[in-house]
Amino acid sequence: MSIRIPTRLYTRLILTLGLLLIVSFTTSCANMGRWTQTIDPEEVSKEDLKDIPYEVTPEYNFKVSIAKNVPSNKKNILSNVDRQFRQFSRCYDLKDNGTEARKYMIAVVDGTFECKYHGGKCNGEFDPGAGLIIASFKAFNRKGTLPLLKHEWAHAYGILSSDHKNLKTVKKCTRY
Numbered sequence: 164m165s166i167r168i169p170t171r172l173y174t175r176l177i178l179t180l181g182l183l184l185i186v187s188f189t190t191s192c193a194n195m196g197r198w199t200q201t202i203d204p205e206e207v208s209k210e211d212l213k214d215i216p217y218e219v220t221p222e223y224n225f226k227v228s229i230a231k232n233v234p235s236n237k238k239n240i241l242s243n244v245d246r247q248f249r250q251f252s253r254c255y256d257l258k259d260n261g262t263e264a265r266k267y268m269i270a271v272v273d274g275t276f277e278c279k280y281h282g283g284k285c286n287g288e289f290d291p292g293a294g295l296i297i298a299s300f301k302a303f304n305r306k307g308t309l310p311l312l313k314h315e316w317a318h319a320y321g322i323l324s325s326d327h328k329n330l331k332t333v334k335k336c337t338r339y
């Protein structure tokens with residue numbers, strides 16, 4: 164024996180289920196913080212970044228300023244910067260102990276930020292004129308924290324050309 168559901172009720176049921184599905188999708192999207200950052204990059208003012216008080220890393224004495232909304236403590240970030248430079252230095256057999264890199268203040272921002280390149284969205288920027296390296300703490304589609312830092316150092320050391328023509332060969336040390 165089969166139970167017959169009236170067509171009208173059936174249509175309503177499907178409509179309700181559909182609506183529930185849509186609602187659940189939009190709610191999960193709203194929770195994806197990183198999406199918002201990618202779609203809507205953070206505005207950064209280089210003047211402001213230079214004025215933020217900075218810390219100095221224990222090993223290489225790099226100046227590092229950290230934006231307030233970065234979700235990590237200062238100590239972790241500073242040792243992260245030193246560790247990444249140690250790896251970078253070893254990979255390229257650099258002997259300057261960070262002298263070239265020390266010319267630039269590293270400004271750590273939370274996520275993807277506005278810039279002049281890549282359609283206005285960046286996760287790292289080397290700006291020698293401003294004496295700055297801006298680096299996203301977390302970047303969409305990139306592994307780890309401060310994922311573009313080595314890439315920007317490669318620009319600073321002249322290892323990576325500004326047009327990225329040799330990026331393929333550089334990536335073995337910088338990953339991105």
Ligand SMILES: [Zn+2]
Pocket residue numbers: 314318327
């Ligand atoms: Zn680059």
